[in-house]
Amino acid sequence: MLLLGAVSLNAQSVMFGGKGGVPVTGLLEAGTGAKASYSSVTNRYLIGATVEVKLPFGMSLEVDAIYRHFRYTSQSGLSGLAYGYTHAAGHAWEIPVLAKRRFGNGTVRPYVDGGIGWDVVGGESSATNVLIPPSLPPSPVVTTNTGGLNPANDAVFGVIGGSGVDVRFGSLHISPEVRYTRWLSRHFTQTGFEYGTLASNQNQVEILVGFTF
Numbered sequence: 001m002l003l004l005g006a007v008s009l010n011a012q013s014v015m016f017g018g019k020g021g022v023p024v025t026g027l028l029e030a031g032t033g034a035k036a037s038y039s040s041v042t043n044r045y046l047i048g049a050t051v052e053v054k055l056p057f058g059m060s061l062e063v064d065a066i067y068r069h070f071r072y073t074s075q076s077g078l079s080g081l082a083y084g085y086t087h088a089a090g091h092a093w094e095i096p097v098l099a100k101r102r103f104g105n106g107t108v109r110p111y112v113d114g115g116i117g118w119d120v121v122g123g124e125s126s127a128t129n130v131l132i133p134p135s136l137p138p139s140p141v142v143t144t145n146t147g148g149l150n151p152a153n154d155a156v157f158g159v160i161g162g163s164g165v166d167v168r169f170g171s172l173h174i175s176p177e178v179r180y181t182r183w184l185s186r187h188f189t190q191t192g193f194e195y196g197t198l199a200s201n202q203n204q205v206e207i208l209v210g211f212t213f
Helices: 002-011
Strands: 014-023 028-031 036-042 046-054 059-079 082-102 108-131 141-147 155-169 172-183 197-200 203-212
Touching (some): 014 059, 028 059, 036 197, 046 203, 082 172, 108 172
Antiparallel strands (some): 014 203, 028 036, 108 141, 108 155, 155 172, 172 203
């Protein structure tokens, strides 16, 4: 059994490369409340690295590290004499670990994959508060605080499934894929009538293209 295992390991190969694409769904869901409103933008690019270990019977193990960028803003009026603005820019690193199964033996091989993944967010926010005292003439008091994003969860866990086509040109593999992830919890969880909505999307769809050698 040890001899067979050694032969199997020698027959395996490791491929390295890059992966890029676009998110179909945004990272954040933003909304307006009675006292505050949020708006968000998820930049329309994904970029990262990938490693794939080939296994017998058309199977392989893939690990990715995919980067994306997002930002959000908020405006609030706490009373008739005070209001505030928040500007935040953040990033997320998605780390999927996937089992992949290719079908056929030709140059073009369809495949399916599935597994688990983690998503970790970080970034910085700047909050400006303006207080107008009830005096004449008014002299506004402006304070600015800079800090982290303060999400409810820095890292979330999810399950992943996808399908695509592996096209081979010599040692180069080009692999377009549609991938779906269901995150089991949220990075951001604020929802409510009073202060608006800033919640991360638990359903994620991406279109990715991998280039490996």
